[in-house]
Amino acid sequence: MNDPVDSDSDTDERGALSAELTAAHFGGGGLLRKKAASEQTEEEPEKAKSRKELIEELIAKSKLEKRERQNQKEKTHELTEKLDNDWKAIQGLLSHKVPKSERKAEPEKPKPDDYDMTVRQLVFDMKAKPSDKMKSEEEIAKEEQEKLQKLEAERLRRMRGYTEKKEKKPKHISADDLMDGFILEKDDRVMLSYKDGKMNLPEPEDNNLKTGGGENDGVDDDDDKEINDGSDAGDEDDDDGDGEADEDAEGSDEEEEGSDDEDNHSDLDSNEDSEEEDDEVRVKMAKKDKKVKEKVAEEASAQLPFTFDVPESYEDFQSLLCDKPADQQLIVLERIQKCNHPSLADGNKAKLEKLFGFLLDYITDLSEQESPDLQTVDKMIVPLYNLCQMFPEAAADCVRNVLQDIARAVNEEIESKDRASYPALHVLLYFKITGILFPTSDYWHPVVTPAFIVMSQLLSKCPVNSLEDAAAGLFVSSMVLEYVSLSKRFVPEMINFLLGILHLATPRKADVDYVVVPPFKLHGKSVELLLVDCTTDSASWVKSNLPLTSINGLDTEDGTEINHFKLTCIAVCLDLVRRCVDNYGTSPAFKEIFSPIEKVIREYLPRNTYPETIQDLCKNILEDIERCSKKPYSPLVFEKQLPVPVKMYTPRVTPVLDFGKKRAANKEDRERKRLVNKHKREYKSAIREIRRDNEFLAREKLAETMQKDAERKRKLKAIFHDLSTQEGEWKALKRLKMKRK
Numbered sequence: 001m002n003d004p005v006d007s008d009s010d011t012d013e014r015g016a017l018s019a020e021l022t023a024a025h026f027g028g029g030g031l032l033r034k035k036a037a038s039e040q041t042e043e044e045p046e047k048a049k050s051r052k053e054l055i056e057e058l059i060a061k062s063k064l065e066k067r068e069r070q071n072q073k074e075k076t077h078e079l080t081e082k083l084d085n086d087w088k089a090i091q092g093l094l095s096h097k098v099p100k101s102e103r104k105a106e107p108e109k110p111k112p113d114d115y116d117m118t119v120r121q122l123v124f125d126m127k128a129k130p131s132d133k134m135k136s137e138e139e140i141a142k143e144e145q146e147k148l149q150k151l152e153a154e155r156l157r158r159m160r161g162y163t164e165k166k167e168k169k170p171k172h173i174s175a176d177d178l179m180d181g182f183i184l185e186k187d188d189r190v191m192l193s194y195k196d197g198k199m200n201l202p203e204p205e206d207n208n209l210k211t212g213g214g215e216n217d218g219v220d221d222d223d224d225k226e227i228n229d230g231s232d233a234g235d236e237d238d239d240d241g242d243g244e245a246d247e248d249a250e251g252s253d254e255e256e257e258g259s260d261d262e263d264n265h266s267d268l269d270s271n272e273d274s275e276e277e278d279d280e281v282r283v284k285m286a287k288k289d290k291k292v293k294e295k296v297a298e299e300a301s302a303q304l305p306f307t308f309d310v311p312e313s314y315e316d317f318q319s320l321l322c323d324k325p326a327d328q329q330l331i332v333l334e335r336i337q338k339c340n341h342p343s344l345a346d347g348n349k350a351k352l353e354k355l356f357g358f359l360l361d362y363i364t365d366l367s368e369q370e371s372p373d374l375q376t377v378d379k380m381i382v383p384l385y386n387l388c389q390m391f392p393e394a395a396a397d398c399v400r401n402v403l404q405d406i407a408r409a410v411n412e413e414i415e416s417k418d419r420a421s422y423p424a425l426h427v428l429l430y431f432k433i434t435g436i437l438f439p440t441s442d443y444w445h446p447v448v449t450p451a452f453i454v455m456s457q458l459l460s461k462c463p464v465n466s467l468e469d470a471a472a473g474l475f476v477s478s479m480v481l482e483y484v485s486l487s488k489r490f491v492p493e494m495i496n497f498l499l500g501i502l503h504l505a506t507p508r509k510a511d512v513d514y515v516v517v518p519p520f521k522l523h524g525k526s527v528e529l530l531l532v533d534c535t536t537d538s539a540s541w542v543k544s545n546l547p548l549t550s551i552n553g554l555d556t557e558d559g560t561e562i563n564h565f566k567l568t569c570i571a572v573c574l575d576l577v578r579r580c581v582d583n584y585g586t587s588p589a590f591k592e593i594f595s596p597i598e599k600v601i602r603e604y605l606p607r608n609t610y611p612e613t614i615q616d617l618c619k620n621i622l623e624d625i626e627r628c629s630k631k632p633y634s635p636l637v638f639e640k641q642l643p644v645p646v647k648m649y650t651p652r653v654t655p656v657l658d659f660g661k662k663r664a665a666n667k668e669d670r671e672r673k674r675l676v677n678k679h680k681r682e683y684k685s686a687i688r689e690i691r692r693d694n695e696f697l698a699r700e701k702l703a704e705t706m707q708k709d710a711e712r713k714r715k716l717k718a719i720f721h722d723l724s725t726q727e728g729e730w731k732a733l734k735r736l737k738m739k740r741k
Contacts (some may be wrong), residue, residue: 036207148339152306153430203414227719304328308336310351317358326376333359341392353394356387360398365432367426372549377429381436386522392464395437396447402430403450410457419519420461425551431455431479441486448483455480463519464504465526467562470569472551473497479578481583488583490593494522495580499597501573505530505566506604513603514596530566535609537563543613546572567614574617576600581621585628598625 049057054249114121135143321329342349363380367374388395406427411418422428434451442448455476464470480494500520504725508527516522532538541564577597584590601607607618 006365098499104123138343144338145341145344145396148335149308149686155196159216269547288434304331306335308332309337309338310340310348310355311358314358314361317355318362321333321362328381329376330383331378337383339388351392352387353391353400356384356391357398359384359387360402360433363429364426364488367429368424372425374548379434384433394584399430399434399437400450403434403447403454407450407454407457410454410461414461419463420458422462422469422476422551425548428472428475428551435479440483452480452483456491459497461519463526464500464529467529467565467569468551468553470501470504470530474501474546474569474572474576475548475551481576481579485583490584490587493599495593498573498577498580498602501530501569502597502600502605504528505570506600507531507606509604530569532563532609534559538567538609538611541567542562542609543571544568567610571614572619574614575619578617578621578624578714581624581628585624591629594625598622655672714721
């Protein structure tokens with residue numbers, strides 16, 4: 001293969017068929033080649049050769065030619081090697097190498113800088129590939145709905161016992177595969193057997209007994225092993241039966257005159273045993289398949305449906321979520337939103353707007369129970385927020401209507417009793433929900449502002465007569481502080497309420513240096529409501545959050561637990577005071593706002609009897625108030641006297657002369673020329689005005705003359721008209737007199 005081909009050795013007749021070969025295989029080709037007359041005369045006396053002889057001569061001639069070609073090839077190869085050796089001998093004489101001592105140092109190539117390296121890296125960087133088109137909100141909602149519908153159809157199919165067989169994908173088989181590991185999955189061979197002189201035909205298998213991959217998903221590994229063992233045993237029995245049947249067939253050929261009594265029917269016995277074992281295996285498989293189907297159906301029926309319709313009434317909505325854990329309730333609400341997205345149908349928007357009201361009422365029912373499920377309420381806020389983002393106007397109307405009902409109830413109670421009581425927990429939670437759903441930093445908001453007004457009214461009109469009222473007031477105060485955390489808005493009702501709570505924790509005194517604002521009083525039944533009368537209870541108290549369930553009422557009458565609750569209320573109040581100090585620390589009226597609270601904490605509050613946690617909190621509050629009261633800088637004001645400006649030199653102005661106009665050299669000539677030009681302008685303007693006046697007077701005079709001429713013509717015309725009338729009458733009278741005569 002590597003030997004070079006000599007083009008000179010190729011002949012033009014290479015690849016052509018010789019005459020002898022053509023004559024041997026194709027009968028001489030008489031139509032293609034005509035012999036000359038002389039050749040025909042010479043070949044006539046010779047004896048015709050047989051086909052075998054012609055073939056032997058052809059083979060010998062082909063071998064001779066092959067041997068000659070091989071000899072020629074060997075000679076060519078020897079000459080080529082000799083030429084290569086001679087070239088290697090003289091190759092050293094042709095190449096001229098410079099000695100190392102005489103070689104010049106080659107200049108070093110400059111190293112590529114950062115720019116070149118970056119350019120080379122960018123060449124090999126992968127180009128950006130086009131990404132998938134971003135899907136719109138309608139397309140995403142459509143895909144989610146189709147996905148849930150498909151899952152729901154599969155769940156219903158499993159629940160009814162219909163399962164799909166998993167189709168096995170054909171494996172790729174190479175062309176060189178010898179199929180060494182080919183094994184039949186199932187032996188479909190039928191054993192030949194007879195009974196009562198008739199051949200036994202195999203019964204068709206019931207489709208219900210066949211199990212596919214999809215139906216056996218719930219079967220355990222042990223069950224699969226038992227089924228496989230049984231099938232293997234059945235196959236072995238079948239093999240034995242086949243062997244015995246073959247032997248019986250041979251015996252029947254040899255002994256044609258054998259009687260049936262002498263036959264022991266061994267093949268039939270083995271066949272019956274194998275059939276019984278097959279039936280047992282089939283029964284077991286049927287039972288296990290039935291159990292699997294029942295198990296799959298139970299699991300499918302226990303699963304949540306994937307598609308839901310929006311409930312038409314609150315009772316339907318409540319029945320849909322009741323007796324389900326909170327996680328499943330969230331899944332149900334999420335699937336309701338996906339299956340009824342506004343972009344999928346025209347009426348879905350109104351349905352989901354109703355769903356917001358149902359969910360708000362459901363949260364109210366959860367918090368209105370004897371033991372409020374606040375954890376579920378907390379989880380329900382997420383779908384409520386999502387619905388509010390989808391339909392902000394409908395959500396705002398719904399929440400605003402609830403706040404109007406609360407405000408109406410509070411106002412009616414104030415008008416009848418001149419005071420109000422704190423509402424229950426399920427009502428107060430609306431303020432928390434409002435702060436989550438809507439922005440609280442706006443100057444005015446259609447939902448947050450009414451909620452803000454109602455909370456301020458509760459803090460200023462609801463007296464604190466019990467520990468439950470104190471807990472409710474602290475909750476409302478925390479909501480107010482959360483509302484104003486960004487806007488830094490000052491709320492006097494909240495500051496007065498916190499001062500009143502601290503006043504309830506101080507011992508009773510006749511005179512105090514601070515002022516208590518209603519609904520709190522200096523003296524009354526509720527004074528010393530939060531005063532702790534046992535120091536041992538203070539030592540055993542552990543700081544914790546204020547339980548919201550205490551707003552509906554305390555479930556204990558134990559003195560120690562009540563004292564712990566009082567300490568918790570005091571700690572929460574002090575924590576709110578600290579947050580207020582941080583919030584209003586830069587206010588100009590900071591000292592006036594917090595001076596009463598500072599006096600109560602420093603002089604009247606029994607801090608020594610409190611735990612160390614509350615003492616540290618009081619100490620931090622006093623330090624923050626003292627720090628914020630001392631302003632390290634003076635406010636920015638305008639200076640009373642303007643600063644003296646820097647002395648400036650009058651710039652030298654050089655007049656720019658217009659081309660072609662003559663200018664005077666000195667200032668007097670320029671002034672005189674300016675006055676002359678001004679006189680000319682004034683003279684021309686005066687002449688222009690006089691001409692306009694003369695034209696006006698001439699027009700007025702002409703109009704007056706024309707008016708007089710018109711009046712004269714009118715009078716003359718009237719006179720001539722009267723004269724003509726009189727003349728006519730006179731002529732008529734004259735004719736009448738002449739007739740009479």
